[in-house]
Amino acid sequence: MSKKRVTLADVARLAGLSTSAASMILTGRPDTRLSPEAHAKVHEAAATLGYRPNMAARALRTDKTRTLAFISDHIATTRYGNGLIRGALAASEEAGHVLMMLETYGDPAHETRAIDAAIDRQVDGIIFAFVRSREVFLPSITSNVRMVMLNGTNRQCPIAILPDEYQGGCEAVSLLADANFTDGIVLLGHNAEVEEGLFRSGTILSRLNGIRSEMVSRGLGFVDELSSWNWEPENGYKLMKKYLKNSRPKALLCMNDRLAFGAYQALSEAGLKIPEDVSVVSFDNDEIAAYLRPGLTTIGLPHEAMGREAVRVLLDEKIVESETLVAMEPMIRGSVGGAD
Amino acid sequence: MSKKRVTLADVARLAGLSTSAASMILTGRPDTRLSPEAHAKVHEAAATLGYRPNMAARALRTDKTRTLAFISDHIATTRYGNGLIRGALAASEEAGHVLMMLETYGDPAHETRAIDAAIDRQVDGIIFAFVRSREVFLPSITSNVRMVMLNGTNRQCPIAILPDEYQGGCEAVSLLADANFTDGIVLLGHNAEVEEGLFRSGTILSRLNGIRSEMVSRGLGFVDELSSWNWEPENGYKLMKKYLKNSRPKALLCMNDRLAFGAYQALSEAGLKIPEDVSVVSFDNDEIAAYLRPGLTTIGLPHEAMGREAVRVLLDEKIVESETLVAMEPMIRGSVGGAD
DNA sequence: ACTATTTGCTAAAACGTTTTACCATGATTA
């Protein structure tokens, strides 16, 4: 039953050469002086035997496994940042690498275990990925394995990939401005005065800065700003429900899609049509955004591109320090109409 | 800079013993005759040096990597079946294993590449996971690595984990029956006559069989059955929109949550309240189910449990053939009221 | 015609474990 693995020695024997020769030929070493015939024989032998190199043995010798670790807090086990995995997976496959998934649940004990597990297995590099970009803790790492932070930053690790939230903020405002909205714009999810002094993560701050600076440079202002600490559908629904009792906004700029999702329901219950009565623009490009009717126009987090970028940077040994900002992608759907 | 890895030989040297002794002690071999002092010395040495075994070397010798491959068609890169990963990840961690993710996009070329990549890396087992359970193709595998099919079946692989769709179908009907619905129940997504002879996957057939047999044994019947090949929100919306022009159902049994999602919107636009006017029950426990207002009562696919079960079975070498049916889990939310 | 150089290849060490076989030494038994 148990097929004996075919080894390099088998190939060499069949080809009538030494294992050294076989090794050099199969790994495609450049400056070797083996004859064309030798090459042919070895390749043929390898093909007929169906030879596959034993990566454990190779790893032992070369310290390279063509395996990367993807250590995330909540990425693999929730739907957030699924695109990160998609991108990372695709890019590693293209690079002939394989991804090892480890989840830490944001828990330090799990983090150390995950890191140990990865390093024990001699991974060529580690991607640390986080649901919400932020400055992040990490257990100190003794090994000098390559690392990149995906959607997060950490001073121990000088390579980071982040979404360009500032640019995203600008884009969102531009969308409304270009649709000729000049007033009646409500910001849903943040109020500058109310939240004075409260800490928002760096990435959210960038998003807000982008929004506010673009508003100013377009000569616009919000008619109202509705504050909410949590950006869940529930909050969007309640805030809008209450707000609609006395006001009729023309456009909603929602801090994320989940708030927008809640707002949709409140608007619908108030008999308001999107986009005829109210336009809505938002952030993240959550999966729900496409399901809503009409489709939600939103400035998408470029998760897939970020995932790809992470492995690209990780594999490029020349890069030793860099902070990459990946552009956010406006997803134009049906929720923004034109102002009168 | 580059810290030299601390090796077993270092530990042995510090402990004043041979590597053989150190190895035996650290791997916790049972029937060795090394003294308690030897044990103590080795453990201490290992601790002070921070020794971590080189798994490549160990794998080379023992052919065990404590690594499993999770090869899926679209699981890792979409939000479907995220629970499968969650369960598999948790279970492998508990078992001291690590998961290697590979995605095939349902494409045979990717499948062979993924399988090769996994086997090259000497994984201890492979989980093949699929978004929709079905009989599934696989490139023939020469290696005699352990395999399990997760949410799918294949004759080459006699171990499979599947959701108990039949039982799920029964549960859904029971939910309505127990709420005293006796008539006005509409089935959304399937019509026995219209779809006569059309092929649905085995798992969907089981779901339908469960539904229909429980209906019969409860003495119930559907007042209407609305056929739709694709079960997307769009379809649910359109079907219900049209149906509501002439009819007023009391309860909706939706074939999945996405249909239900569409139906919600149609009901809302028709001014019907859930659950006061219409009760809704559905299948899958998609993430949207919890977001809807009111929360959607649905018979959940037990993805997490299935994922756990997959690694449990994979790691239990005694099991050589088995088909596990994992019970579906009714998620009671607010969408089912009581019949008058 | 002898010494260098190139050509084409191989032997053997090394990577870090696990495991088998064996070796002292002292205690027990016959």
Next chain:
DNA sequence: TAATCATGGTAAAACGTTTTAGCAAATAGT
């Protein structure tokens, strides 16, 4: 007293590669 056995350990082989150093034959240089 000699043979046996238990005790506590070690030496060395093996796993399958990669890589360094080197060897013999052929070619080139003087």
